[in-house]
Amino acid sequence: MKKIAAGLAVLLLAVTIFQPTDGYAKKTSVTEIDKQLKQLKQEVQAAKAQQEKAASRNQEAQHYKNKTNLNLQYVLEQVDLVKGKMTDISSKIAKTEDSLNVTATELDEAEARVASREKLLESRVRLMYTDGAVSYLDVLLSSTSFSDFLDRADSLKMIVDQDQDLLVQHKQDKQTVVVKKQQLEGQYAQAKQLYTDLESQRSMLKEKEDEKQELIAYYDKEIQESDEVSEEQNAKLVELASNRSALEQQKDKIKAEEAARKAAAVKAAAAKAEAARKAKANSSSSGSSGFSSAYEGGDGPFLLPVGSVRISSGYGKRTHPVTGEVGKMHTGVDFAVSQGTNIHAADAGTVIVAEWWSGYGYCVIIDHGGGMWTLYGHIREGGIKVKVGDHVDRGQTIAESGATGRVTGPHLHFEVRIDGQPVNPMPYL
Known part of the structure; x- marks a missing residue:
């Protein structure tokens, strides 16, 4: 539509300019032609001003388009960077989930071991309860010989050490599995939160990308419109130049006619000059x-x-x-x-x-x-x-x-x- 409007404007301008051209041929006054030339000069200045304004608008739009393109390039790079981070985080989340599965299995095994040890300890306590409260000292004093005493002491030491080991292992296994599970759950929660943050950042960057694309489209429209104005003013300047040329030719023609008329008057005056001088002499x-x-x-x-x-x-x-x-x-x-x-x-x-x-x-x-x-x-x-x-x-x-x-x-x-x-x-x- 704008190109059609610009074409109509140029057509109307041509009609407006060329209609008076026939009229100029009828003019015999240099003064009138000078007035027309002065008006044309003003129109040329106005057209050039519009052209310069359009060029300035074009340059400004191009500047901001280039600047926006650079910003868009930066945003796209950030989008790619965030996408890469999200891919890495997704991989870490998957690995953490695998580790949690492994840890769950280890925890099950540790709990099974703990349960087994608890049964052993319970059976030993139950045995001691069934046999009565027999102290380690009673066992040693009931030895029949020194060698029996040593055997019994070694046996008691083994029992005590075994019980102590069972208790320590039971505590360590349970604590290790619990700590590892807590660590993995913390890592999993952290990875999930980081992924959520990156997703939010990616959405924000996408909005910025859309905004930059809209700005670039706006500046492209500005550049196109300013180009159309410049083309219209170029057409106008061509028409004005043609009209000025026609006026200058008509002016030269009138001046030539005036010069010929004055030359004829000078020639006629020369014939009268002698009579005038004779009249003066009298x-x-x-x-x-x-x-x-x-x-x-x-x-x-x-x-x-x-x-x-x-x-x-x-x-x-x-x-x-x-x-x-x-x-x-x-x-x-x-x-x-x-x-x-x-x-x-x-x-x-x-x-x-x-x-x-x-x-x-x-x-x-x-x-x-x-x-x-x-x-x-x-x-x-x-x-x-x-x-x-x-x-x-x-x-x-x-x-x-x-x-x-x-x-x-x-x-x-x-x-x-x-x-x-x-x-x-x-x-x-």
Whole structure:
């Protein structure tokens, strides 16, 4: 079921990713594609994070599985050891039972001997009782001769020794058999108890063995699931990479189209440049731009950064309004606007300067690609609304006009630069 679910997840992911691909072809904005690429980057990071998490989970499960396998091996060795001990104890129990059987036979024989001796002693006592109380001294004194006395003394000694031996043997036989039986019974009971203890230990080890087997099965499941997650994330990363490639190709296509459009605009602007310079030559020596009313713009690719306003100074050589230097090249156009007027990006691009910049005062420069920049100078202090690295859209507010830097009053100084070199901005507006 999990493999089916993973397959469905990959299929849904592929549908989700590839459905917008046709839509991307319809997009004409690099900004939109950059947003999609940013989203893809986040998805890639999330997929990699899931993959790393799955790999960590897999590694951890494998570690504990290996550890559990070692524990299981130890438990199995202990089980084998206990089984061996139980076999030895069983053998000892069997031998002890055989010894008990032998001892029982010996005890029966000893008891038979004891019974026989008891009968002999009883018969002797009975004989003495029947003959009367005859002392050993009476027997000796009734001797008829010295030799008879010696014979009687020897006979009496033999009787006494025999009786003494019978008593000693009777006591020893009985005591030996009883002690041996007690010892064997103790050994038998001890062996039985040891066997019972080993059986209990074996049962406990079997429980541990079952527990380890369950743990290994659990870790195997963890490893399998983490492998499935990793495979799913691999499929997702492949799809994301394919989608990113498609987006990058579309972005390159759009940039190429924009570069071609701007190149065409530059070519058209070149044709107008001579007319602009002639118009500039007809302006007054004071630097008058020749524009007495609001400039409405031409058919160039860039927006007017401050809308339709009067141009106070055009592009070209002039007498510098601050230094009074004659023939000083003015590298842009000045739009006569009041302090705090919103300044808009002439086109989409990336901010490469957003700070104080020499005589321009506070300044913003935007890179539009293809080696084309736009510059916005004399921004009021605190009026910069963007920072280096920001991507701005066409018409987006980037700053507020001011009078910072080398100026005589508030206005916007606007430049167009190609490969870093300023060109007449008029044909581009």
